[in-house]
Amino acid sequence: MFGKKKHKEAKQPGGNWTDKAAGKIAGAGIKLQTKFAHVMNKRVSKIPQQKLKTVLVAFCLLSGGFSIYLAANAIFGTENKQPSFEVKKMDVPKHFNKTGSEINEPENSISHEMYREIQEYKKYMDSLKQPIRPGLLDSIRILENIYHSQQIK
Secondary structure (H helix, E strand, O other), rough: HHHHHHHHHHHHOOOOOOHHHHHHHHHHHHHHHHHHHHHHHHHHHOOOHHEEEEEEEEEEEEHHHHHHHHHHHHHHHOOOOOOOOOOOOOOOOOOOOOOOOHOOOOOOOOOHHHHHHHHHHHHHHHOOOOOOOOOHHHHHHHHHHHHHHHHOO
16 A cells, blocks of 8 residues: 555656756755854854844944935935936837838839949959959849849730
8 A cells, every 4th residue: 555655656757857956956055054054153152142232233233224325325316317217219220111022113123224234343343353242242133133024024
């Protein structure tokens, strides 16, 4: 009767390596805290109680006073007054809503003269043995494709 229950618990999922690692890390943290508390208890036990109470009151007054100062300075302070919430204008590219299909619209036609100038420019760049910028080369190909698609129609 008891053996079956233990056997079922062993087969249940959840015993993966991440759970085991998290358990070991948590255990190490608890051991470290316990050791630190033990060492501090040994050291503090040698100090008289009246001196401990005085140190505790001084600590509470200092930290409480500093907290009040920070809160008051945040509310009533005048230096570097900045708005806590500010809406800034967003920079939006001019053609963010363009898909690129506008290139093939009828009013965007390439004349034979413009096509000839594009070809002359390509020959000129080839004769200089300098590479054409990648973005410019893409634009030239698009213009050539538009021109050729006009010729087919």
